[in-house]
Structure formats: C-alpha cells, structure tokens
Amino acid sequence: FTQVNTAFPGYISDQTASGGSSGIIHQQAWFENYGDAAYEADPNPSSAGPFELVAHLPAEEILYRKWDGYTTRPDREYAFNELSVRLVAEQSTQIAALRTGTADLIPADLVVLDQIKEAGGNLFFGPEATVIWINSNSCSDDQPPQAGGAGMGLDLQGRKLMCNDKDIRYAMAHAINKETIQTFFGGPDVFHIKGTAAVSPSGLGFGPGLDPPAYDPDKAREIFAEKGYPDGAGFNYDEPYQVWTWPAGASAPRIIEMSELFCNMWETELNIECEVNVGEEVSIKDKQYSGAIPGEQLVRSNEHDYDVGSKYKGRFGTSSSSYITYDPTIEEKVDTLLAAITPEEKEAAYYAAHQQVHAQLWDWAPGYLDAPYGVASDIIAWEPYPLKADMSALHTIRFAD
Numbered sequence: 001f002t003q004v005n006t007a008f009p010g011y012i013s014d015q016t017a018s019g020g021s022s023g024i025i026h027q028q029a030w031f032e033n034y035g036d037a038a039y040e041a042d043p044n045p046s047s048a049g050p051f052e053l054v055a056h057l058p059a060e061e062i063l064y065r066k067w068d069g070y071t072t073r074p075d076r077e078y079a080f081n082e083l084s085v086r087l088v089a090e091q092s093t094q095i096a097a098l099r100t101g102t103a104d105l106i107p108a109d110l111v112v113l114d115q116i117k118e119a120g121g122n123l124f125f126g127p128e129a130t131v132i133w134i135n136s137n138s139c140s141d142d143q144p145p146q147a148g149g150a151g152m153g154l155d156l157q158g159r160k161l162m163c164n165d166k167d168i169r170y171a172m173a174h175a176i177n178k179e180t181i182q183t184f185f186g187g188p189d190v191f192h193i194k195g196t197a198a199v200s201p202s203g204l205g206f207g208p209g210l211d212p213p214a215y216d217p218d219k220a221r222e223i224f225a226e227k228g229y230p231d232g233a234g235f236n237y238d239e240p241y242q243v244w245t246w247p248a249g250a251s252a253p254r255i256i257e258m259s260e261l262f263c264n265m266w267e268t269e270l271n272i273e274c275e276v277n278v279g280e281e282v283s284i285k286d287k288q289y290s291g292a293i294p295g296e297q298l299v300r301s302n303e304h305d306y307d308v309g310s311k312y313k314g315r316f317g318t319s320s321s322s323y324i325t326y327d328p329t330i331e332e333k334v335d336t337l338l339a340a341i342t343p344e345e346k347e348a349a350y351y352a353a354h355q356q357v358h359a360q361l362w363d364w365a366p367g368y369l370d371a372p373y374g375v376a377s378d379i380i381a382w383e384p385y386p387l388k389a390d391m392s393a394l395h396t397i398r399f400a401d
Helices: 028-034 036-041 091-100 110-118 166-174 178-184 217-226 255-270 281-290 309-315 328-339 343-360
Strands: 003-008 051-057 061-066 082-087 105-107 122-135 241-245 274-278 297-303 368-375 379-381
Touching: 091 105, 091 110, 091 368, 110 122, 110 368, 122 379, 166 217, 166 255, 178 255, 217 255, 241 255, 241 281, 255 274, 255 297, 309 328, 309 343, 328 343
Parallel strands: 003 082, 003 105, 241 274, 241 297
Antiparallel strands: 051 061, 061 082, 105 368, 122 297, 122 368
C-alpha cells in the first residue's frame, strides 16, 4: 500500500510516526545476534523510528516516508510506505474525507460513530485511553494552607469540608449509577466500569479490588443519615453543592451534560441541591490548584498512563504542594514505589499504592473510555496500544487484498 492519509483536528507528536522508544539506538547487528530475545527486551527498537520527515506544510500537512535504514523483523513491517498527517479542524470535514477516500484514518467523536458507519468506514478503538476523573481539592486535615485560602480540610469560612469525611466521599460515589454513565457514553463497548481515577487494567500494578465503588443509593442515604444529614438536611451547610467542569475533546464528549447528570443523581438520591459551573480549563485548574474552590467537585477527563508514580506524588504525596490533597499514608506508599527496582518489586509496590489511594477515595472514577477512530473500509485490521490517547501501533494496520 502506498500511503495512509490521516485527518486530525490538531497535529500529533512525531512519536506517532516514529513509533520508537526513547533512549539508546541499538545497531542492527545487536538484534541479528540476539534474535527474538532482543525484540522482547526492546520491541520498538531505535528512537529514530521507521519513518523520516520529507515534507511539512505549516498548518496543513506533515508527510512521512518509510526509512529503509530502520531495523525491524518481518512481522513488524508497515503495510504502507508513506504517512500523511493533515490538519483538518472540523469533524464533519474529517468524515467527508473518509467518505471520499481522501482520508484513511480519523479520530472520532463518540457522538458521530453512526455517521462514520454510514460513510462506509470501519471503527477501531484504542483501549483504556481516557478516564472520567472526579476529584476535590484540599479535603484532608494534612493539607497545608494554600494561596487561595484553603487548607487543613476547611472551606474558605473555616468550616469542615464535606469531603473531609471519608464516609461522605464514599456516599457521594455510591449515589452515582455507573451503568447510566456507561449508557450515556455509548454502552459497554466504549465505556468500561473498571479501574480507578489513576489506573486501568493495562497499568503497572493493576490488580483485584481496583474498581469504582458500587452503585448503592440505599447505602449512600444510610451514610448521610448516620453523619447527621437525614434526607440531605444540613448537608454542605444547606448551601448548593458545587461542581466544576469544562468542554472536553473528542475522546470524552459531552462532559458538561455528564456533569449535569452527576448533579441530577446527587439531587435525586441524596436530596441535596447541586449546581454545575462551566468555565475555561486553565482558569478552573488555577482555582482548584490554588485552593480557591476547596472541596468542590471537579468532573473532567484525563489520560490514563502505564506508570502513575509521578501522578500520585503530585496529587497526594508531596506535603508542600499536592494539587489534590496531601495524605501522608499515600506519601509512604509512593516513596516505596519510587524506590522499587525489580519488576516484581514494582508490581507489588504499585499495587499497594493503588489500593491505598483507592481506599482513601480522595478522587475516583466511574470508569474509562476507549478512544474511537474511523478508518477506511479497506483497512480490515488494526490493534492500537492501550493507554494511548493518540493513534498508535500503525505497524498493525492491514489492508484487504
């Protein structure tokens, strides 16, 4: 096959085309000498990559061509010689390009999957790409004072935050119907009720017990009553519970509507008043990370990663600057995982950290989304890597004979 044409709303990194691991570049003789064992140790040899840049039209197209000097084995050969990455902003234009044959691969918004099928295209999914992340800032007693006024589990008026109580955090999660969220995003083929706010099945150290809290509104109401908020009375000092969000990208569309759905569930199941605040991403992050909206829920999407050690360190494991909330019990686990060396040590240490973070429930997730792509009808096989928000594993693309 001569060329694969892609149409994206924004340019993707060169690593998508290079496909290589960063770091040392092994010589061809090294792989020839050690055979399959060499490829098992480094399945994506050479950071230079199998493609070289041959043309770049700013704000229009980047063109790559296969580089004959790249070392690989026969079962990892690319089925095409050129890769054209074109900047196409509008989803409707991308679908039109797929229909006319001027594009072979496009990222797909979840709400247009039927349109892609109607255009004669096929659908493929990048597994475990995007998590729906629910979190609040400054909830712990150990959170130091912040520039925005929050700290020590208190609101800006010096009152205890609702999220300071672990049982309340669980009650709020129990009140959310995860299957309703799954249906909202298109069903179990797209949205998976599994994993935590940081780790999914392909992540380092994933194991049993790392799934969203079960939907159990009776349990949620029972907790509220035990904590002195029967039928929602007195919760959040009888002030509306605040939720913040912003419009997300194609891999997690309709985040605003989903935030409203969260609010509706809390109002229905717990009889509390809830308000959704929609703003600009950078502005809302500034508010949250500075401590200006302590204890208020942020509903957003985020990319899943294989190694989340640095995320845990930043979110919970740094006493002076944790941007979710500082927790010394998590810091201890994070320091252990960062010191782990062998694969076995890492698996055990990361699993222990995942368990502790999930048990505390300072943040949580109802599940994760696979990233959808529309592809030309003559592409009959493609196996994108998990945990990648952009297209990947292009060497697995195969065309009909």
